[in-house]
Amino acid sequence: MKAVLDHVGIAVKDLAAALAFYRDALGLDIEAPEEVASQRVRAHFLPVGEAKLELLEATAPDSAIAKYVEKRGPGLHHITLRVDDINAAVAQLKARGVRLIDEQPRPGAEHSLVAFIHPASAHGVLVELKQSTIQSTIQSAIRNPQSAIQRFTVGDLELISVSDGFIRLDGGSMFGAIPKPLWEKKAPADACNRITMAMRPLVVRGARTLLIDAGVGSKESAKFHDIYGIDRSRSLDVTMAEAGVRPEDIDIVLASHLHFDHAGGFTYRDADGRIRPTFPRAQYIVRRGEWEDATHTHERNRASYLADNYLPLADTGVLQLVDEDATIMPGVKVRRTGGHCMHHQIVWIESKGKTAAFAADLMPTLAHAPDVWMSGFDLYPMDTLAAKKQFAREAIEKETLVFFEHDPAVAAGYIREQNGTRIVQPAS
Numbered sequence: 015m016k017a018v019l020d021h022v023g024i025a026v027k028d029l030a031a032a033l034a035f036y037r038d039a040l041g042l043d044i045e046a047p048e049e050v051a052s053q054r055v056r057a058h059f060l061p062v063g064e065a066k067l068e069l070l071e072a073t074a075p076d077s078a079i080a081k082y083v084e085k086r087g088p089g090l091h092h093i094t095l096r097v098d099d100i101n102a103a104v105a106q107l108k109a110r111g112v113r114l115i116d117e118q119p120r121p122g123a124e125h126s127l128v129a130f131i132h133p134a135s136a137h138g139v140l141v142e143l144k145q146s147t148i149q150s151t152i153q154s155a156i157r158n159p160q161s162a163i164q165r166f167t168v169g170d171l172e173l174i175s176v177s178d179g180f181i182r183l184d185g186g187s188m189f190g191a192i193p194k195p196l197w198e199k200k201a202p203a204d205a206c207n208r209i210t211m212a213m214r215p216l217v218v219r220g221a222r223t224l225l226i227d228a229g230v231g232s233k234e235s236a237k238f239h240d241i242y243g244i245d246r247s248r249s250l251d252v253t254m255a256e257a258g259v260r261p262e263d264i265d266i267v268l269a270s271h272l273h274f275d276h277a278g279g280f281t282y283r284d285a286d287g288r289i290r291p292t293f294p295r296a297q298y299i300v301r302r303g304e305w306e307d308a309t310h311t312h313e314r315n316r317a318s319y320l321a322d323n324y325l326p327l328a329d330t331g332v333l334q335l336v337d338e339d340a341t342i343m344p345g346v347k348v349r350r351t352g353g354h355c356m357h358h359q360i361v362w363i364e365s366k367g368k369t370a371a372f373a374a375d376l377m378p379t380l381a382h383a384p385d386v387w388m389s390g391f392d393l394y395p396m397d398t399l400a401a402k403k404q405f406a407r408e409a410i411e412k413e414t415l416v417f418f419e420h421d422p423a424v425a426a427g428y429i430r431e432q433n434g435t436r437i438v439q440p441a442s
C-alpha cells in the first residue's frame with residue numbers, strides 16, 4: 015500500500031489559545047473550519063507543506079475529543095495517512111490481523127472516506143487512513159465493467175463508447191497553470207503526483223462503421239507501462255468484442271491526432287514481430303498537418319509521437335490524409351481546433367437535428383470543462399482557449415452530447431452554464 019502523510023490531528027481544549035500559538039505565533043495559514051457532525055467535532059486545518067495540522071475542537075461534551083482531552087489533556091491525537099484505495103488497505107490490514115476501530119470506511123472531513131486503526135496495533139498511535147471521495151468515485155468507475163462500454167443513439171447513428179483502459183499522467187502537467195490545491199479536489203493525485211485518465215475511443219455506426227482514436231495499444235514495453243501507470247486489463251480488443259464490434263467491422267479509423275495515447279492502438283505487433291494495422295479492412299484518416307508534425311518532430315513534442323503507431327499505415331497503403339474540415343461519412347465531420355497541437359481536430363456528429371461531439375484533448379476530462387483549465391502539454395494554449403470557448407458555446411446551444419476521451423469516470427455528458435460556472439451533467 016502506498017501512503018502519504020495527510021495530516022497530524024491535535025486535540026485542543028481552548029481553541030483561542032491554540033490559535034494564538036499555531037496561527038499567530040507560528041504564522042501558519044488557517045483554512046475555514048469544518049464541522050464533522052457525526053464526531054461532534056470542528057476541524058481547523060493549517061497547511062504545512064504537503065501535509066496539514068488539524069486542530070480538533072469538541073462541539074459537545076460527549077464527543078470523543080472532549081473525552082480524550084478530559085482524560086489526557088490536550089495534545090497529539092492521531093496521524094492520518096492518505097491511501098489510493100481505502101477498501102483495499104482495510105482488507106489488507108484485516109488479513110494481517112491488525113485491530114481496526116472502523117471495519118468499514120466511513121465519511122470523514124474534507125469530503126473523504128476514513129477508517130481508524132486501533133492504537134494497540136499501531137504501537138500506541140491512533141492512525142487514521144483516508145481516501146478522498148472523488149478518488150473512490152473514480153475507483154468504482156474503474157472497477158465497474160459497465161463504465162467501459164456505453165451506448166448512445168444520436169438520430170440514425172449508434173455511438174458506442176469503448177475503452178482501452180487507463181493511463182496516469184502528471185497532474186501538474188494535465189492542469190498547466192492551475193494550482194494543485196484546486197485541481198486535486200477534482201482529480202486526486204497518486205504518490206507520484208499522477209492522475210488517472212481513461213482512454214475511450216468511440217465507435218460510430220451509420221452508413222459505415224467508424225472508430226475514432228484507438229487508445230495506447232499493446233506494443234509498448236513493461237517499463238513504458240510502469241512510467242505511465244497503464245492499466246489495460248480491459249483493453250480495446252476486449253471492450254470492442256464485448257460491444258459486438260469486430261476489428262474487421264471497422265471501415266474507417268479516424269485520428270483526432272497522433273499522440274501515443276490516441277494512436278497506439280492503430281497498429282499491433284504480430285507473432286513474427288511485424289507491425290500491422292489493427293483493423294484489417296479500414297482506411298485510416300489523419301489530418302495532413304498532423305501527419306507532417308508527427309513525421310517531423312522537435313524537442314518539445316517528440317515524446318508524444320511513436321512512429322510505429324502510424325508509419326506502417328503509409329507503408330501498407332491504408333493511410334488517407336485530409337486537408338480540411340471534411341465530412342468523413344454522412345453525419346460525421348472533423349473540425350480543426352489547434353491548441354493542443356497545431357492540427358488537433360475534434361469530431362462533430364449530427365443526425366436528425368441531434369448532435370454529439372468527440373472533444374479529444376480539447377476537453378479531455380470533466381475537470382477540463384472551464385476555459386482556463388487546460389493542459390500544460392498544449393503547445394498553443396491561447397488557441398486552446400479560443401477553440402474551447404467556441405466549442406462550449408456551440409455545445410451548450412445545440413444540447414450536444416459531448417464525449418470525454420480521458421475522463422476516468424464519465425464517458426459522455428452535457429455542458430451547462432450555471433451562475434457563470436461551467437459544469438458537465440453526465441449522460442446516463
Ligand SMILES: [Zn+2]
Pocket residue numbers: 271273354375
Ligand atoms: Zn494529445
Ligand SMILES: [Zn+2]
Pocket residue numbers: 273275276375378420
Ligand atoms: Zn490525450
